[in-house]
Amino acid sequence: MLSWRDRPVAIAVSLATLTLGAFAAVPAAGAAPTAGPRVTHDAHAVTLTVPASAGAPGYSVKVATGSLTITTRRGGHTVLATAGGTTGGLRFRSGGAWQRATKVTHWSWKNGVLRLDAATTRDGVTAEALITPKPDRYALSWNVKGGSADQLGLAFDLKSAGHWYGHGEAATSKGGPTTDQPWPLDAGNVHDSAFGPASYEMVDPFWYTSSATGLLVDTGEVMDVAINDANDGLGRFTVASGGTYNATVFVESDPFQVYRDHTGVVGKPAKSDATYTQFEKPLWNSWAQFYTKVDQTKLLDYAQKLHDNGIPGHTIQLDDRWESNYGNLTFNTKTFPDARAMSDKIHAMGYDFGLWVTLWINLDSTNYQYAVDHGYLLKDKADPTKPCTVSWWNGTAGIVDLANPDAKAWYVANIKKLMSTYGVDGFKFDTRFFDDTCAPDKGYQRADYQRLGAQLADQFDLQGAGIRVHWSGSQQTGFVIRQVDKGTGWNSLAASVAQNLAISTIGYPFVETDMIGGSLSQPAPAKEVLIRWAQSASLMPLMYSSTSPAGTNDPKTGKPVPYDQETIDRYRDAVQAHGRLAPYIWDQVKHSVATGDPIMRPLFFDFPRDAGAYTVSDEWMLGPAVLAAPKLSSGDTRDVFLPTGKWFDVNRGTVVQGPKILRGYRVPLDVTPAFVDVKAAGADKAIRALRRTGAAPTAG
Template identity: 90%
Template sequence: MLSWRDRPVAIAVSLATLTLGSLAAMPAADAGTNAAARPRVTHDARSVTLRVPASAGAPGYSVKVATDSLSITTTRGGHTVLATAGGTTGGLRFRADGAWQRATKVTGWSWKNGVLRLDAATTRDGVTAEALITPKSDRYALSWDVKGGGADRLGLAFDLRSAGHWYGHGETATPGGGPYTDQPWPLDAGNVHDDAFGPASYEVVDPFWYTSSATGLLVDTGEVMDVAINDANDGLGRFTVDSGGTYNATVFVEANPFEVYRDHTGVVGRPAKSDATYRQFAEPLWNSWAQFYTNVDQAKLLDYAQRLHDNGIPGHTIQLDDRWESNYGNLTFDTRTFPDARAMSDRIHAMGYDFGIWVTLWINLDSTNYRYAADHGYLLKDKADPTRPCTVSWWNGTAGIVDLADPEAKAWYVGNLKKLMSTYRVDGFKFDTRFFDDSCAPDEGYGRADYQRLGAQLADQFDLQGAGIRVHWSGSQQTGFVIRQVDKGTGWESLAAAVSQNLAISTIGYPFVETDMVGGSLGQPAPAKEVLIRWAQASSLMPLMYSSTSPAGTNDTTTGKPVSYDRETIDRYRDAVRAHGRLAPYIWDQVKHSVATGDPIMRPLFFDFPRDAAAYTVKDEWMLGPAVLAAPKLSSGATRDVFLPTGRWFDVNRGRVVRGPTTLRGYRVPLDVTPAFVDVRAAGAAKAIGALRRTGVAPGAR
């Protein structure tokens, strides 16, 4: 099998441009493949089977279609790796007149010009389904639609167990508190259901899922989806598009999950650059949100910065979050709470920090700028009445949204931002909220996903200071932005969710990830000492650190009272930040590698060790690049078990080499220890050991 470095990273035709006609015209196999290696179709009384032979860089696979039910089973090496749902659910399902229907018996099929065409009856009288399967060496396109039925939703449903464990998706909506305090890993270990999964979602999601059996599903749509994975423990994955048009998807079939990820990256694109600088990877961003929420003023922010500075806790930026404006959307300082914002900025700069502020495109109805923007037509229009601006409710009131598809509106908004920069020495921005809402009407010629692109183009003009931006959907991977998570709580369950969520976001194509602010937020009581320290330690072994709650003292939003931490909290937090800084040269190497290849920096163990079965369910460890295995403590107590995959691992805390695969039972983790191990044979091992090594012997010792 070819290594990934030898495989092409660009796909000549993107999913977005594929039509049924172009699919039918595609060749039966990749260019240059001889006739003997091309796909072939066989059939018997019960099935039609499409076989794609193994080739250089691809393992080969078969797609078997049961003709009595139009069920699709994908196999590799004689083993099932993905199968559609059976029974009354059905694999190809649609909604018509409010009732769910499904494709049933295959009534005809043909194999022509490299396309397997299937015609089928359905459970709705007078309605038929047509499906097209177009194979390539490591994937097949699956398109299907409904004929004559007035369908308003089409979907695919799979038997989750047929493919092993499921991953991908991004931030999950779950009955257990997701995406804020719950993120199942793997996805099938929990209950996921998001009926507003789409480009306008506030959650960072993408229509891509992959499995432990090394298959993947990429749905090509700009519409809202209803996605359910093991909802109510039903064992199903249901991927429904809120449209009656043709359902277009790609199913990847590879030798291991990492190759599926790389195939997906080849379609949606890899980062064109890193938006964050070396310093922003090396030091934390300090944002005021969890420290003060909206109860912030000039004196408080300066004291916050000064205490961090005086305690020697590194950071590259002090970023002022929500509630600095005279009113939301005015983009002017409230002089009652910030009487001299320029002097405040100058003092922050004098301490060695950059200065940043939080902004949004949502303009509240009671702000001065709202009337101006509405009068000039700068706001998105209402879907029901395009003569009026669209109004949306959010956590700070009712607002209109700047229409980024209108060049004049965008220029006006950018002008306001640049005025802030020049007047107050603002170095960058944290963009919050969404660029579009489904209650609004997009401009003519634009769709939901286009507003993600327009928002990314806007943000790309400014330094995002490591706070990144919540941009997503297929193609957004190319922007190279840091992606910050949705708010987390302040307890252990949120720290665990933050780790799993980083793995989910990173492996749908966004390698520059960070958790929510260290210690969490979400309006909950201030984090306990141990949670704050362990969160900082975990973040020190991630690509970036995003901080807010100060170990030198914070505030409890639920009581309005100050919270003091002891000297050990300050020391342990500072130790974590400094360890991250020492590791920065290794992390920066991974950043450059991600820009060149699209590979994730923070990734699950099974990406690098696909043959270690135990790796597929480990949710409290990860690889940071090819050399560093992070196993920080994510719960209370002073011990944890650590799984080490196949290889030779240098324990940076104990100075010994451990051979894997093995599980270290009851590994001791007092509050000054962050478990981490280095694969001594991996690229970058020496640099990582030099950064993280605490004590002990040479890496080759026994």
């Protein structure tokens, strides 16, 4: 099996267009096979076989006819199978109850399409499924006939495909996505009933497995996604629609090829929104430092202490609670009496100045009635004669309708006025661009508002804060993606790592954790958590900072919370190490723009033959050369898994031959474990940036 390094970039393809129509009768048994896909059958199953070809491993799809199940096999082994029993693989809700496809009553193979007709558990209702094979994937579409359905779904036996990944930020029974993110997904209990284009979570309808299969659901509707919910061992992917369910199942030789196949469908970044400097240095945002207890004096003191302690950064970004009212887009002069002078002082320290903004206009804002009178707000889904209202963490608001050119122009003019008046260099766009309580404009769908929001934000410098746009196709925007707010404990630090792996491998390579140290209004992070979080982020594409190692504040009382000099020194060390690594990271950014490949990725993308790599949740590859293994929990030791290869230990200056597990590796607070694959591209740059002791090895 070839690793991704040995294989060409997959050719971009589009989702198959499926047409329901009449098909010929069942072909005669024993027909001579051709060089392309062929269909055979017996008393129990119909089997579609796709032979191996250049760059594709070949596979078969076996459809049991007694009770419809679909089993995908490669090389004689099952790599994906739909659920059986009372769950059923093809499921639908009709009359308020769940039903399923059962016995196959008819099948045909014509013009490269396998058509299946099946009975269901609902009297008078049948199911029709179409399977259209390609060399490394097949399109699967199905619908119900003779009755109505309001939800359609596919259900899979999770174990049939090994481990499951993808999805994005996962809602879980243990606090995900803020304090929990299982890796792999089947190691936890994932259930998101509002998985869709308007979700605040970074999610995409793409999943892939350790068996090198993948599932892409082609929909703009809300989904209900459950993966091992209540430990049921099932993956259920349900669309809130009674129309046709369209999906693509990828079948490849390793998971990275599945990723590349998916990139070929949804697209790769057209550019990097962030600049070299924004990859090199952290963004400092005020939110977790002050939350809403911020004012002009506090912000300037924050910037000055970072500057005086020599902690690098490219921007001081003022987050929530600077406005006179949410949606006014004017400064509160009581807390910010001279915002222009504040901006000038921040610039004089060598930082850019940024602001947090949102398209949500609170009902008590002076701009709200103006926007209503001019038709600038999204309309209510139940009553389109009035604007929709949404509840959020800062009250009740309407949302600027980006599909209305006049509304967009009005909003843009307001924030450009902020820039010219106060010397604002860029923005952090927060909240969502659409809500499911609202009605899309005529001719628009939910997912279109992700595109419209991206187009709006792309006019401005996002300062490394990026933006949370998602759903199939959003990968092309090239934005930095920041995570949902995290807590301030070890569990959130661990979740931030697994979540970046999940986001990165659904096609968004320019990832960062939530603000280093967390930002969920929990007590300030302990010294060790803050330092370890900074060390972890230093080996990711970007660093997103808020809590100052020079001292922060209690989120409830606003009283100071001090840190010691070691906290400052260790945090500074992490930032400086990241800065030295920037030339190597920038090479990876350019590679991602050229190919769509992720920068931060799981070990098994690079080392698919190492079985142990598939469950490692606290290590990752940063590009092809750097293996990051920072400490993500309390204590001063950890085990490190090294895949096949020759690894240079940047802290000890020694070379280790993998595969190997380093048991009880010593990790005092000034050590960030990292290893460089000495034969990989960029190894020399990485070693120069990270090496602490010892001579650099040769690649021989």
